[in-house]
Amino acid sequence: MSKDNAGAVQSQSGRSTETLYKVFIYVVLITLAITIIVPVGWVFLASIKQNSEFYTNPWALPLGFYWQNFVEAWTTAKMGSYMLNSVIVTAVALLILLAVALPAAYCLSRFQFRGGKLLNICFMAGLFINVNYIVVPIFLMLNGGDKWLRQAFGSSLLLNNLFVLAVVYASTALPFTIYLLSGYFATLPHDFEEAAYIDGAGYGRTMVSVIFPMAKPSIITIILFNFLSFWNEYIISMTLMSGLNSQKTLPVGLLSLQQASQSAAQYGRLYAGLVLVMLPTLILYMCVQKQLTQGMTVGGLKG
């Protein structure tokens, strides 16, 4: 065998292990993708099945579109009004969070003042406190406040209040949000403010009309991450909204729907409820998946 030939044989075998490796990679990737797509897709198909179809092969396709499941989930299981609650809580919490965190992050990252360093450390330490570690004392604090209010004014308003829930959501999201925004603000050169000051703008105007517009990409990132965490949260909501049935948020409503449908064997309604909870996040994700997966480099600390 000539030298040339040997080289050709070698590169051929190299190429075939290369192909084998490629095939292996695709098999693994596709398997992982299937384990995600199939269960989620199955829920969508199950949500339009009639109840009798759940007593045969679960992999059978639905016989038709049984929309009644969605009607029942929306009205009988009250998922419609729970969705309204979730929309209110999420929107209010996001508004409070932005209004409070943006100015704070700006000042903490760009101004030197007494106690500033200490505050920065405090907010950093807050990153390590997981909300669910402190959900019981938050509940007891609000419960105690309610007791006092009942004695003093005859009515309570802290627990079972969607607005208070939104405030708690916003407050517990502060450390992560301030950390993320400060990181961005710290990278801006100080020339921007100096130019604005020379043009006669005050501190407030400079912040709102010069700095905030530049932070738009970071602001969008924090809105996306916090929207998902507020919309999907269920432990705090379950704890602080335990009194009134009508005040539930969507995930908590889904949890009770799950328990009710398991015992009453109404599966179609259950899967329709699952679809109702995940559809908004899936639609949002499809629209903004680029920003979401690219905002990740800074989002490494999500709890």
Next chain:
Amino acid sequence: MRSNKGRNRFLALCIAPATILFFVFMIIPTINVFRMALTDAGAFTAGKFIGLANFVTLFNDKRFIIAMQNTILLVVVVTIITFALALVFAGILTREKIKGQNFFRIVFYIPNILSVVVIAGVFSAIYDARQLPDGTPFGLLNTMIRLFHDPVTWLDERHVIVSIIIAMVWQAIGYYMVMYMASMSAVSASLYESAGLDGAGRITQFFQITLPLIWTNIRTTLTFFIISTINMAFLFVKAMTSGGPNGASDVALSFMYGQKDANLYGYSMAAGVVIFIFSFALSALVNKVTKRDVLEV
């Protein structure tokens, strides 16, 4: 010149709301965890100081011991599997020319945007162990494995932890994968080229170039992943099994929450103190063990 007073007023106005909310809803509750753990506070008791009595009861409470064991098991196993798989997949997706790379990235991230309650619903269909009257299984997993295995009761005392581990890895893997893809794509391609010329294979390149260069990122995420897993374990257990059967799947936080529901607030907070100390100690330990000299190129 701008007055110092105006500057100070502006700073106070901007910082005060965030600081107040942060103190009222995070710092004070955290202090309360440690304070109440030393009392017999409950729905019907005044909450007088009882020293470390709660902790003595706690460490003799079999259910708490099981809950802590489950927590440690979940943290260790879920962390190892998630990080190993996420790093390998991220390495493959950034280094190789894969058709549909974007598609895979989008799909792998989906579990992360779903509520844990939704995931629990999906997995209750997967793990469903019931059978039709004629004995054919019903759940998605059991119908798939029936060709070579008898139906498994996935959520019984023997299997429940494994079932929860699978669900947790399923949920977490995409998020970390996408994150490592971002940091791996910042590693310059010329490094791999010269390593390739020196005859270093893919696996050598992965361990000698990719991992050392994103090590700082891995360390930070690992520390936070541990705290997050202690919390996620609670979310999964609460939605999937409520700690059952017989407390077999209880984790530290679900134990704490259960004691609050039983109106034993002081006792519940004693468990909270143990969880706080445990998670900080574990994070510090991991931080220490993974310390390496930072490589910069």
